[in-house]
Amino acid sequence: MGKTDVAISLAGPLGAEIISADAMQVYRYMNIGTAKPTEHQRDQVRHHLIDVVSPDEPFSAARFKTMAEVVISDLYQKGHPIFVVGGTGLYIKALTQGLFPAQEKDGAARKKLKKEAETIGLVAMYQRLQKVDPAAAARIHPNDSYRIIRALEVHQVTGQSISYHHGVHGFRDVPHKTFKIGLTRDRNILYDRINRRVDQMLTSGLLEEVKWLLNQGYPSTLKSMRSIGYRHMADYLEGRTPWDETVRLFKRDTRRYAKRQLTWFRADPGFMWVQPGQIDVMRNKIDSFLTERCGGP
Numbered sequence: 001m002g003k004t005d006v007a008i009s010l011a012g013p014l015g016a017e018i019i020s021a022d023a024m025q026v027y028r029y030m031n032i033g034t035a036k037p038t039e040h041q042r043d044q045v046r047h048h049l050i051d052v053v054s055p056d057e058p059f060s061a062a063r064f065k066t067m068a069e070v071v072i073s074d075l076y077q078k079g080h081p082i083f084v085v086g087g088t089g090l091y092i093k094a095l096t097q098g099l100f101p102a103q104e105k106d107g108a109a110r111k112k113l114k115k116e117a118e119t120i121g122l123v124a125m126y127q128r129l130q131k132v133d134p135a136a137a138a139r140i141h142p143n144d145s146y147r148i149i150r151a152l153e154v155h156q157v158t159g160q161s162i163s164y165h166h167g168v169h170g171f172r173d174v175p176h177k178t179f180k181i182g183l184t185r186d187r188n189i190l191y192d193r194i195n196r197r198v199d200q201m202l203t204s205g206l207l208e209e210v211k212w213l214l215n216q217g218y219p220s221t222l223k224s225m226r227s228i229g230y231r232h233m234a235d236y237l238e239g240r241t242p243w244d245e246t247v248r249l250f251k252r253d254t255r256r257y258a259k260r261q262l263t264w265f266r267a268d269p270g271f272m273w274v275q276p277g278q279i280d281v282m283r284n285k286i287d288s289f290l291t292e293r294c295g296g297p
Contacts, residue, residue: 001276003183004037007085008045009279010286014081017046019068021086021095024227025050026059029213032206033229035197055213055224061094068095072176081290089264096178109157113149128152133161139260143231146223179289181282182271184262191255198229198251207233228253 007018020026024034028051037047048071053059068084068091075082084092117125125148130137136151154162185193210225210233218225220234232250235241241249265271274281 002035003085003087003276004035004041006183006276006279006282007083008037008041010282011045011081011083014286014290016081016083017048017071017075018083018085019048019071020050021064021068021084021088021091023059023064023088023091024224025086026052026064027055027224028053029216029218030055030209030224030230032201032204032209033227033233035201055218056222058223061090064091065094087261089261093268096176096180110149110153113152113156117145117149122148125149125152133163135163136161143226145221145226177293178270179286180268180271181285182265182273183276184273185275190258194254194258195251198247198254201229202247207236210234211237228257 010016011018020037022034024030025036026049027034036050041047042050049064049067052067072082084095086092113125122143122145125145126137126140126142129140129148129151132155133151140147140151142148151162154160206229210230213225213230214220214234214237220226220231220238225231225234229250232241232246232253236243236246272285
């Protein structure tokens with residue numbers, strides 16, 4: 001039982017609706033590799049912020065927050081409980097605790113850094129980030145050009161590292177009352193589930209999905225196409241990696257991402273951690289939260 005199944009089983013009886021907090025499910029045409037809820041699942045409980053932009057459109061935590069706030073306001077007025085479901089920690093943090101001022105971007109600086117990356121290479125840019133902001137470099141994958149350039153942009157524009165801005169701001173704005181649930185599994189079970197999930201994606205046609213995206217003119221250099229699964233398929237299709245190595249890296253990188261996700265969310269003391277099968281425990285806690293919230297000021 002995954003987080004989507006758990007969320008639906010909890011949200012359905014309450015008449016709640018779900019906001020997807022997944023950085024990849026916002027993209028149209030990218031279905032298999034993002035594990036979007038099926039049509040049947042969406043028929044059971046309405047989902048929001050899925051398929052809202054094309055793969056070549058920019059999307060950020062700030063844009064997510066803006067769009068999610070519109071949905072939240074509407075659902076609140078209608079009296080519907082709201083579930084925010086997904087694994088993109090920054091999106092959830094932005095929504096529940098706000099964004100720090102340095103989220104504002106400098107287009108000229110970003111353009112210059114992108115051009116520099118094309119000239120000297122991403123490895124050199126990542127090495128520069130390791131020098132100016134080792135904490136951010138430790139969190140960012142060496143192939144994640146978007147976040148490397150973003151962190152360097154913040155340092156260049158503000159004179160301080162993006163890690164510094166995170167620390168000073170502390171994400172202290174609390175615009176909503178929330179109750180947070182995290183799903184946890186034994187690591188061996190989790191990794192086995194990840195490996196089987198990758199195999200299922202490949203069987204379901206992820207390679208063909210990526211081939212179609214490339215043929216539609218969405219290059220493998222896009223931020224969306226550099227995500228896990230999509231970059232692996234693109235590397236194979238464009239001759240950079242043999243198939244067996246592609247599958248191995250896909251599984252390895254998915255496991256590593258899951259570990260980073262867990263580390264991120266574990267740092268938030270506000271989460272209640274449960275096993276996916278503990279539906280009754282979660283339901284009782286949610287009922288108590290909603291009762292307290294409705295009875296509060």
